[in-house]
Amino acid sequence: MRLRQALMLLALCASGTAHALCSVIDTTPASFGTISSTLVRSAVQSASTLNAGLQCTGSLLSLLATDDHFYATFTPPAGSTGLVGPSGDVIGYTLYANNTTNFPINRSQPYDFARNGIIDALGLLNGTVPKSVPIYLKSLSGSNVAAGFYQETLSVYWNISYCYGVSIINVCLGRQNLTGTTNLTVSLTVTNDCQITSPAISFGSAPVVAGFGTVNSNVNVSCTKGSNYTVGLDDGQNVSGGRRRMKSAANNFLAYDIFKSASSVRWGKLVGARRASTEADINPGAGTGTGSQVFNYNAKVYPDQGTPPAGTYLDSVIVDVQF
Secondary structure (H helix, E strand, C coil), rough: HCCCCCHHHHHHHHHHHHCCCCCCCCCCCCEEEEEEEHHHHHHHCEECCCCCCCCEECCCCCCCCCEEEEEEEECCCCCCCCCCHHHCCCCCCEEEECCCCEEEEEECCCCEECCCHHHHCCCCCCCCCEEEEEEEEEECCCCCCCCCCEEECCCCCCCCEEEEECCCCEEEEEEEEEEEEEEEEEEEEEECCEEEECCCCCCCCCCCHHHHHCCCEEEEEEEEEECCCCCEEEECCCCCCCCEEEEEECCCCEEEEEEEECCCCEEECCCCHHHEEHHHHCCCCCCCCCCEEEEEEEEEEECCCCCCCCCEECCCCCCEEEE
């Protein structure tokens, strides 16, 4: 009986040492991708990497013991609180140990992946195929930032200790103690974006062309923080002779136009006819990301045209923003 037990111990020990253990390796960067400034500010974004720097291959264990640990410490550069952009703006984010928000990882504090069944669920200690520890990330909404490339590089310190072989009498046959440091780069690219509000223009009704009054209104634009842009109006669907025209169901036309602020300068879509963000009537300058910039206009029906037949006249004008 003693000889048989000794042979079993030898077989188990040989099997345990034949498998490769864990090692600290170079990480795979995590990227949130390219996202508009509006979505960065208003909605949580997700990212992940399948390799946070620890790779393991096989073990005799199927369940970690209470005295095993897989500590990982994600430390940012001194003073860094998130992804930093070209103008110094910061986008905050949180690391998670799995693809839910149940297990957040605090920056600069050790997190034990051996707890909560995370290492076991990943299957890092079973089989012979190398597997790495993944990391999941979610941005913090509310970041009002300029467009550009945002990045942060975390130092990842792994400190692990686990028993990789157990005898039939529950004795640990071998323990791996490993420490190592690697780096994890996290990035996000923010693109310019605008929210445009443009009320419909209604000239009302009149029996003759001269009876239509001037309509004073505005276009409200809220664009990415720090962005310089221009706002243009296209010529509508029925332009003729440099004038916009409304059209009736009977294919009759009523010429009108839209002019900058309170002037008689036509607001159009080509370079010279556009309006720069610095020309806004309210809050001129670069975009703020949250506040609106207001561009006033006046719209008139041209009085030097004959009165067309009675009917409802319509047109559609596209407002566009160029950066």
